Amino acid sequence: MKLEGEYVFSGARDTVWEVVRDPEVLSTALPGTEKFVLVGENEYEGKMNVRIGPVSGTFGGKLTVTTAVPPESYTLIVEGTGKVGFLKGTGDVVLVDQGDDTTLMKYSGEVQIGGRVASVGQRLFDTVSKSMIKQGLDQLNTVVQARTKSD
Amino acid sequence: MTKKFIGKRIKRNEDPRLLTGQALFVDDVEIPGMLHAAFVRSDYAHARILSIDVSDARQRPGVIAVYTAEDMGDEWELGPPLVSPPPTLEDVIFHSRRQAPLAKGKIHHAGEAIVVVIAENRYIAEDAVEDIWVEYEPLPVVGDIEKGIQPDSPLVHDDLDSNLAAHIHQRKGDYEAAKAKADLVLKRRFFIERGAAVAMENRGIVANWDCRSQQMTIWDTTQAPIPIRNGTAARLGLSENQVRVIAPFLGGGFGPKMMMFYPEEMLIPWLSMKLCRPIKWIEDRRENFYATTQERGQIHDVELALSSDGQILGLKDDFLHDTGAYDPYGLTIPLNTQSHVMGPYTTENFSSEIKVVFTNKTITTPVRGAGRPQGVYVIERMLDLAAKELGIDLIEIRKRNFIPPEAFPYDHKIIDQAFVPLVLDSGNYKPVIDKAAEMIGYEDFVKNEQPRLRAQGKHVGIGILPFIETTGVGPYEGARVQIETNGKVNLATGIGTQGQGHFTSFAQVVAEQLGVKVSDVRIVTGDTSEFHWGTGTFASRGAVVAGNAIHAASKRVRQKVLKLASKVLETPEDELELEDGMVRVADIPQQSISLGELAALANPLRGAVEPGTEPGLEATDYFGPKYGATAFGVHAMILEVDPETMMIEIKRYITVEDCGTVLNPLILEGQIHGGVSMGIGNSYYEQLHFDESGQLLNASLADYLIVTAHEMPSRIEIGHMETRSPFNELGTKGVGEAGAIPVPACFAQALENALQDYDLEILETPLSPNRLYELLYKKE
Numbered sequence: 001m002k003l004e005g006e007y008v009f010s011g012a013r014d015t016v017w018e019v020v021r022d023p024e025v026l027s028t029a030l031p032g033t034e035k036f037v038l039v040g041e042n043e044y045e046g047k048m049n050v051r052i053g054p055v056s057g058t059f060g061g062k063l064t065v066t067t068a069v070p071p072e073s074y075t076l077i078v079e080g081t082g083k084v085g086f087l088k089g090t091g092d093v094v095l096v097d098q099g100d101d102t103t104l105m106k107y108s109g110e111v112q113i114g115g116r117v118a119s120v121g122q123r124l125f126d127t128v129s130k131s132m133i134k135q136g137l138d139q140l141n142t143v144v145q146a147r148t149k150s151d
Numbered sequence: 152m153t154k155k156f157i158g159k160r161i162k163r164n165e166d167p168r169l170l171t172g173q174a175l176f177v178d179d180v181e182i183p184g185m186l187h188a189a190f191v192r193s194d195y196a197h198a199r200i201l202s203i204d205v206s207d208a209r210q211r212p213g214v215i216a217v218y219t220a221e222d223m224g225d226e227w228e229l230g231p232p233l234v235s236p237p238p239t240l241e242d243v244i245f246h247s248r249r250q251a252p253l254a255k256g257k258i259h260h261a262g263e264a265i266v267v268v269i270a271e272n273r274y275i276a277e278d279a280v281e282d283i284w285v286e287y288e289p290l291p292v293v294g295d296i297e298k299g300i301q302p303d304s305p306l307v308h309d310d311l312d313s314n315l316a317a318h319i320h321q322r323k324g325d326y327e328a329a330k331a332k333a334d335l336v337l338k339r340r341f342f343i344e345r346g347a348a349v350a351m352e353n354r355g356i357v358a359n360w361d362c363r364s365q366q367m368t369i370w371d372t373t374q375a376p377i378p379i380r381n382g383t384a385a386r387l388g389l390s391e392n393q394v395r396v397i398a399p400f401l402g403g404g405f406g407p408k409m410m411m412f413y414p415e416e417m418l419i420p421w422l423s424m425k426l427c428r429p430i431k432w433i434e435d436r437r438e439n440f441y442a443t444t445q446e447r448g449q450i451h452d453v454e455l456a457l458s459s460d461g462q463i464l465g466l467k468d469d470f471l472h473d474t475g476a477y478d479p480y481g482l483t484i485p486l487n488t489q490s491h492v493m494g495p496y497t498t499e500n501f502s503s504e505i506k507v508v509f510t511n512k513t514i515t516t517p518v519r520g521a522g523r524p525q526g527v528y529v530i531e532r533m534l535d536l537a538a539k540e541l542g543i544d545l546i547e548i549r550k551r552n553f554i555p556p557e558a559f560p561y562d563h564k565i566i567d568q569a570f571v572p573l574v575l576d577s578g579n580y581k582p583v584i585d586k587a588a589e590m591i592g593y594e595d596f597v598k599n600e601q602p603r604l605r606a607q608g609k610h611v612g613i614g615i616l617p618f619i620e621t622t623g624v625g626p627y628e629g630a631r632v633q634i635e636t637n638g639k640v641n642l643a644t645g646i647g648t649q650g651q652g653h654f655t656s657f658a659q660v661v662a663e664q665l666g667v668k669v670s671d672v673r674i675v676t677g678d679t680s681e682f683h684w685g686t687g688t689f690a691s692r693g694a695v696v697a698g699n700a701i702h703a704a705s706k707r708v709r710q711k712v713l714k715l716a717s718k719v720l721e722t723p724e725d726e727l728e729l730e731d732g733m734v735r736v737a738d739i740p741q742q743s744i745s746l747g748e749l750a751a752l753a754n755p756l757r758g759a760v761e762p763g764t765e766p767g768l769e770a771t772d773y774f775g776p777k778y779g780a781t782a783f784g785v786h787a788m789i790l791e792v793d794p795e796t797m798m799i800e801i802k803r804y805i806t807v808e809d810c811g812t813v814l815n816p817l818i819l820e821g822q823i824h825g826g827v828s829m830g831i832g833n834s835y836y837e838q839l840h841f842d843e844s845g846q847l848l849n850a851s852l853a854d855y856l857i858v859t860a861h862e863m864p865s866r867i868e869i870g871h872m873e874t875r876s877p878f879n880e881l882g883t884k885g886v887g888e889a890g891a892i893p894v895p896a897c898f899a900q901a902l903e904n905a906l907q908d909y910d911l912e913i914l915e916t917p918l919s920p921n922r923l924y925e926l927l928y929k930k931e
Contacts (some may be wrong), residue, residue: 001842054851072175083281085194112844115194119437119850 001122003091003129004108007137011144013097016105017027017071019143020093029139031132034058042068048080052121052128057084071095085115101148105137156659160817163670165400165654174400177370178433179357185357186215188419188432189276191266191283192441193258196294196511196845197307198287200256200265207282208268213275216426217283218267218418220255227252230412231382233516234481240566244318250310250476250514252417258287259307259476260511261845262441264414269422269430287807292845296471297450307476307509312346316478316572317507321489321565324500326456329465333456337536341451342915343525345473346837347443348518349857350649351432352402355441356415358423367394369420372401374409375687377645380679382412383420391683398677404649405829406517407444409689410479416440436632440850445839446518448473450526455533456500461541461548465500468492468529473509475514482507484515484522486568487621491526491892493563495550495580495619495783501565511845519829520891521690522568527618531896535618535721535903536912545900546588549617551579560778560877562750567779568690569624571632576884578809579874584617586870587785587807591615596789610794611802612905615787618893622782622810622885623695623876627775629684630701632661632708634768636754638732638747640665640672645685646697647677652818655910656694657701659814660881665712666703666729667746684773691782691885694814698881699774707770715749715768781874782810782884786827786897788864792905794927797920799835799902801863807870811884820869821888826890827867832858833891834898838917 001069009016019025023044027036032049041043042065049058068074073094080087091109098104113125121128168174205217220227229249229497254263266283270276291305299314300306307314330336359372367389373379380396383389401408404513415432423430434442449472456465472485479769485505493501538548554561556579563573588594604611630644642661647653658672675681677688685697713724716734720727720742728737735743746768756767792798806823813819829837836856840848849855875882899913902923909927918926 041830042377113845114196116437118846118848119261119440119841120854122846122848123854 001113001125002109003133005130005133007105009103009105009141009144010120011103011148012101013071013095014102015144015147016095016103019140019147021083025140025143029143042066044113052117053124055084055116055121057082059087061087085113085117087117088112154663156662156669158813159659159815160837161595161655161659161815163652163655163818164658164670165652169400172604176352176400176402177357177372178432180357180370182357182359182429184272185429185431186269186426187276188422188430189268189273189280190264190438191280191285192438193261193263193265195258195287195289197290197292197305198258198882199290200254200258201286201288203266204284205266208279211275211279211282211388212616213271214268214279215271216269216422217279218253218422219265220251220253223253225764227255228386230414230417230479232481233411233479234483238570240319240321242320244315245482246311246316248316249479249511250414250477252414260513261847262438262513264442267418267422269426276824290512292843294510294512294841294843294845296448296473296510299508299510300471300506307511314509314538316474316508316509317482318505319482320504320558322502323564324465326467326500326502329500330454330456331463334459335457335537335540337455337533337540339533339536339914340451341529341532343447343449343528344915344917345445345448345515346518346833346917347440347445347839348405348407349855350403350405350408353436353439354408354415355414355431356419357429357431359426359429360420360423362427367420367424369394369396371398371416372394372408373398373416374404374647374649374681374689375411376647376677377683378411378687379416380683386417387420387424395678395680398647401647404571404688405519405637406446406521406689408649409687409740410444410514412514413796425447433869436852437850439538440847440855441513444514444516446515446521447525447833451487451525451529453529453533455537457541458535459541461537461543461551463496463498463552466493466498466530467502469504472514473510473512474507474512475512477514478507478509478515479514483568484517486566488526489565490563490567490573490621490762491523491566491619492530493529494527495554495578495617496530497554504929510709512841516768517689518907519791519826519888521888523620523888523892524895525834527893528896531616532891532899532914535900543563546584546615548592549584550581554578567621569779571778573621574778575619576778576876576878577874578781578783580617580783583783583809583872584615584785584809586872587615587787587805590807590870590901591787591789591803591805593787609791610902610905611789611791612901613787613789614901614904616893616897616900617783617785620691620782620784620885620892621779622691623776623780623879623883624690625694625696625777626686628686628697628700629682629771629773630697630704631682631769631771632704634665634708634746634750635713636747636751638667638671640667642701643675643682644673644697644701645677645679645682646693650690651688651693652815652821656814656818657698660698661703661705664702664709665746667732671732691887691889693885693887694883694886695780695876696774696776698814698883699881700772702881703772703774704770705832706709706770711768711770712746712749713754715753717743717839719744719749719752774879776878778878780811780878780884782808782886782889783874784808784889784893788897788901790901790905792902794909795904797923801831804864804867805870806867806890807872808886808889809872809874810886810889811874811876812882813871813873814883816871822886823869823890824867826888827894828858828863830891830894831862831898833917834895835918838919
């Protein structure tokens with residue numbers, strides 16, 4: 001399954017870069033996150049509650065950031081498993097400085113899901129994941145705005 | 152002789168019980184102290200099992216036992232092969248790979264059982280399933296049969312060189328020579344996707360090992376109780392007489408309940424013996440989508456060589472068949488496809504190579520139609536294309552190729568799925584297609600109605616095509632008929648019942664011989680303690696094979712009745728008649744004796760039974776046909792499609808069936824209605840969607856679309872013709888699958904006809920509104 005989208009942050013690229021790489025911020029921003037910690041260089045471990053239509057459950061997993069080019073781009077590798085199935089994905093994130101103190105984020109990726117999430121939830125997976133990303137990014141944007149103001 | 156009961160529209164004996172909730176289904180079985188099972192099933196289609204942690208589950212209060220493959224120790228063994236490969240052909244390759252009770256080491260398809268939990272109730276068992284943690288190493292998945300057969304494909308079974316499960320090539324005549332002489336050679340590729348059977352009742356099993364009486368009783372949603380009994384006894388080291396298998400009322404079978412043995416069928420009785428407790432397992436709907444077998448799934452490369460007047464000179468059909476992760480059912484489905492691709496047509500030159508491919512998907516075994524719809528689809532689509540190319544009418548091109556009535560029994564000169572020569576017993580095809588054409592008003596529709604509607608901007612199309620259905624195959628079935636002292640008749644037969652109306656149609660066969668009321672025949676089907684010889688309900692064989700066994704046993708009881716009555720009434724046998732539960736002297740009806748009184752006389756309390764005679768009015772007999780009985784039929788439909796929304800309305804639906812002697816037209820029509828609805832599903836709605844990693848994406852009835860009343864035509868008009876089978880005394884042919892078989896082909900024909908402005912060629916099934924949209928508007 002493909003995931004693709006764009007988002008405009010109301011802040012400079014450097015600020016955005018800091019925020020999107022900060023585990024503490026991420027753990028509060030991503031909806032349903034129970035735990036999100038940095039465990040090694042560019043490696044995070046987390047736990048997340050997900051509800052997709054009739055399927056809900058906790059996913060435990062790992063997020064690895066590879067080929068990070070601060071503050072322009074990075075690649076994410078996500079792997080999660082839970083009682084309701086599994087999830088595996090890679091995504092590319094690009095941050096574009098728009099010159100007016102806003103930053104455009106472009107993301108695109110491939111996600112593979114299995115188990116109950118796939119067999120019963122796939123019809124809703126697209127919508128749910130999009131809304132979760134949107135919620136998460138909105139939350140990050142609030143942090144970006146707050147940091148921009150305090151600078 | 153005019154029939155009194157056979158062929159009559161008699162209401163079903165079983166319906167009052169079914170309609171008032173008094174029929175026993177497996178899930179109705181409640182036994183004090185009964186435990187419940189739930190399974191951990193694989194989320195991955197292909198993976199190595201690295202570790203299984205069941206420690207938390209074992210700690211959960213109410214959990215009685217947790218078993219993995221390792222925990223089964225030496226008692227872990229694979230399921231038996233259900234059908235062996237054909238021994239009669241040269242160069243047959245067949246790699247038998249069978250399902251395990253619990254997966255060991257490697258997972259071969261999503262939904263494969265890994266751990267079984269036994270608990271005090273299902274809630275606890277399901278919670279304990281959530282406690283279990285399985286660690287996997289995912290492996291590359293074989294999802295597509297075409298890619299799966301390539302040399303660089305990942306392997307489903309590591310010990311094989313490739314994913315080729317089986318290979319078989321059947322030929323007759325010389326296809327290449329025929330092709331060289333042909334005026335027209337058409338070549339096409341067809342894709343046929345997977346669907347599910349979706350019986351209303353999922354699978355289920357209750358096993359009760361009684362340690363004290365050393366008896367095993369199993370209630371199982373199986374179409375084959377006797378083989379389940381025999382196999383269970385063998386697996387558990389018991390005498391066959393210690394095992395009783397009951398297949399009570401089933402909410403539909405459609406083929407997948409014929410799989411022997413499902414992992415659950417191996418495990419639950421074994422666990423009941425281990426724990427000395429009754430155990431119940433009832434499949435849920437999601438499990439049904441993964442763990443119950445499926446069908447269709449083939450890719451055909453077809454060549455049809457014709458003369459300019461539309462005569463078939465030769466046919467070549469090489470195809471790939473998806474068997475899923477294992478192949479316990481042998482070559483039944485692809486051989487059935489091969490048998491039906493020549494269908495009702497004289498085909499002198501034929502070549503067909505089958506490659507069966509392992510994939511990381513659920514096993515395929517017959518689902519109503521069992522390979523036949525694929526064969527019918529291929530040949531009928533090819534004939535439609537040929538008719539168009541040669542400018543011959545759709546009906547005419549078929550008539551020109553029909554096997555003529557005087558050619559029967561007709562040997563197609565290949566072997567069929569039962570490994571016997573494909574001999575069509577009888578048939579008279581032209582009158583059937585003429586009748587269907589007349590019923591649907593073919594000529595008038597094409598000449599007047601369609602142009603008129605098209606002028607109004609309506610996209611209406613017609614389809615009409617024939618099919619054969621090989622039915623009533625061996626090896627045999629049996630029956631025991633007994634007249635009781637109350638004058639009622641008891642009939643026991645080994646085959647199970649899944650809604651076919653056996654309690655009525657079989658009673659009619661008995662009543663015909665014994666002159667009793669149909670409602671006075673008490674029937675037991677599918678209980679091995681009542682009758683323990685036979686195979687099962689499959690391949691549209693109940694009315695043919697069991698029906699004729701019942702007929703034979705009833706005749707023998709009739710002979711006993713006449714012999715005894717002749718003595719009692721002091722009248723020669725040929726002057727006696729059996730009517731209204733009495734034996735009467737034909738001319739003097741007041742001189743009579745009831746069957747009940749005769750039964751009492753046949754089992755005296757005092758005196759001596761003559762040497763060489765048997766007590767009672769009872770007989771057991773069997774029927775085993777050498778060849779099957781081949782039914783024939785024509786379906787026709789008129790549909791309208793909206794090329795903007797892709798929504799379809801079937802305006803009229805006609806079937807004309809020739810299934811030999813009809814036992815009960817009411818039941819036959821019910822079979823046709825159900826079959827047609829499955830066929831419509833197979834045409835436009837029902838498809839199992841797997842992603843590239845072997846994940847089924849529509850494993851719920853919210854996403855997997857089964858046909859509802861809305862998609863059905865408002866009426867199905869049914870016509871009957873009767874060409875009796877010469878190979879059995881009743882003259883019956885099967886009809887259980889007939890309704891489903893030709894529908895996808897007829898649907899494609901009608902849809903193409905409705906969309907004739909779009910230059911559409913339909914070479915795949917099932918379609919869907921989305922897929923039709925792609926075909927119409929996304930052409931490259």
